[in-house]
Amino acid sequence: MREDSRRWIEGDRAHCWHPFTRQAEWCREEPLVLVRGEGVWLWDSEGHRYFDGNSSIWTNIHGHRHPRLDAAIRAQLEDVAHTSYLGFANPRASELAARLTALFPSGTLERVFFSDDGSTAIECAVRMALQYRLNRGEDTRTGFIAFENGYHGDTLGAASLGGVGRFTGLMQRFGLDVRRVSSMAELEATPTEWSNHIAAVIVEPLIQGVNEMRPWPAGMLAALRRWCDARGVHLILDEVMTGFGRTGRMFACQHEDVVPDFLCVAKGLTGGYLPMAATLTSGAVYDAFLGGADKAFYYGHSYTANPLGCAVALASLDVFEEDRVLETLQPKIARMAELLAGLKERSPLVHEIRQRGFIAGIELRQPDGSRFPADARTGEAVCRAAWSHGLLTRPILDTIVLMPPLATTEDELAFAVDALEKAIAQCG
Template identity: 85%
Template sequence: MREDSRRWIEEDRSHCWHPFTRQADWCAEEPLVLVRGEGVWLWDSEGRRYFDGNSSIWTNIHGHRHPRLDAAIRAQLDEVAHTSFLGFANPRASELSARLSGLFPDGTLERVFFSDDGSTAIECAVRMALQYRLNRGENGRTGFVAFENGYHGDTLGAASLGGVGRFTGLMQRFGFGVKRVTDVAALEAMPESESAGIAAVILEPLIQGVNEMRLWPQGMLAALRRWCDARGIHLILDEVMTGFGRTGRMFACQHENVTPDFLCVAKGLTGGYMPMAATLTTSAVYDAFLGCAEKTFYYGHSYTANPLGCAVALAGLDVFEQERVLENLQPNIARMEELLAGLKERCPQVHEIRQCGFIAGIELRQPDGNRFPAETRTGETVCRTAWKHGLLTRPILDTIVLMPPLAATEEELAFAVAALEKAIGEGAR
């Protein structure tokens, strides 16, 4: 495969444009070409094996080539790969919408709108929240509240809600009208004259992902729900990262018994197999779009409710039930915490470890507590060094993300942390 590997790399350098990537640096380096996966492992075109330490950009839940998920896609291919959801229904979408709604209390999130990825799930939610107000004649409620350092995707509307400058950039000048706050206390200090113009608040529950995996205080989510309820403001929860078991519960909001008005999911929805997303909302929101044509939600995608994606998502939910994934995950969450605590003891460069379920951020600093100079790109260096020790993951600045597939065993977790320890020792200097 070595000749093919060289050809693939040269074709990539000549024609591909990668996301979040400094292309000049990319073309000057030797990339990995990933060609095969099984369980928590990936292989490159040179035959080298790696632990998938960030679940293929936070998407993979049950491992690569899971037999139930593979079989679900093959069975659906024997029927049809894709049909339009505009003006037609399909069996798998009907079944999946019912299964997703059934994960929440009766009478809450009863409607499901399918789209393609996390960013479009957010676009759906904020557009629904805004049009809901307009359909009801609440023309003064057009503002949104988001939290500093939040991240909700890269399409224009989603980016305008984000609070991380390196990702939103110029987009903050466009899109939705947004007020950013740091915590619930800032909301509680907001005068009524200002809150009266808010349509919805959006939040990543329990933990902010792109903000170097920083956790919210316990009880914050419940307090936010109470604040919204008292003012008739919708709550949008972005569970694109945290959904489907990542925090130890099926959804992060369940830790504080909170049900939002809009719930956005993607990534783990199909176990990393297909690009697919869903926005769940209430019958009260749905009913506001009924009646005259002007109230219709004119939004959608060519691959909305793609049958292959729906089929594999259904199979993934079956795996959660039949393999008792959440129950079996609990000891591994504790084991990962133990392994990372040992890492901090042995590595003076580990400044802080922030863990929420099976999500961890390992922040690196110099032994004296000062940050590494930005130009050293220490986080990137450590992750690149980890390749030779059999670990694939990515940093957020100098915070290394460890987010394994839920299928990882204790032995595999130990391998990943040992590889990370070696990489920190060699790359964080």
């Protein structure tokens, strides 16, 4: 092992704390130290190359070191890296807000509140939804409806909305008043008076991510929009994972022509370059906050509307338009389906393929269809084995996530699926 690799690993073991990680095990293992990227590829400190199979935790859109995104950041650095958004404006934020709202029909999502990450985008929407009711004198509408097995982030409010116990179980004793349902049918069966205390419903549109990439039935989102409209309940869409082309449209809600009252985006907003988030909402919501100090929205972050983040987000939107990203993505979505269907045919451990657009979950089970013992951690073993075949990705339990950058070519996609097939065989 190179001297630099050893030094970095020892420093990590001595001082760092990783997310969603069993630290005792981590400190006994030899981690990869990722040092460089180009396109859909990453290199570790030992010089080995890997396909970025989960887009660096679902963030990267156009590939690493994209020349136009790099240039946008360098150009902004010539002016200023950061200025406060509290009491001041900046050019890139104004431009980005206009571009984002223009992605939706005129007169719908007209306002943008910038924050730092997916959790804070959700927190922002939740606090807006609550204060909107209070500002309008609707003091009894303080509850939320969320869906079982949903995931909306790790800050306290976002975590209390979640329905995945291993992430949110401890937090559900605190925070928001949340009622959970498992399906649209269950929600529609609830009494009308039940909704009189609800401020908003939150959902991951089209597909639940942390719930092992499980898609919603076709038409579910449109039905949910109708249910909310009939009861005066706001609809919050968590598009932190699904936004910016992942499902084949710019946003998942566009598949069913749904416009929410709040749209939360992060991850792909900057093309995977910088931490930044946005909560889009309607003019009607915004208008409820106009007036005296008692109606102002007292919420924000030191790096709100960071000019570097705004600049690279604008460049990402330029790439979508100039390179016709969504148009060229369609044959790659079809090719992914073909490759994964072949994988299922050849591997007895592949139980089910769940795909929406360029998002796929490959669920592994034993040949008889039964689940692997939880303590076997089969999904983790397969992903670790994939390193030796040049693929980086992560599992959700025993479901392997394949969510490559949209810039992936069909040949690169074939490489990733082949590497995954070899890793599954190695662990089977």
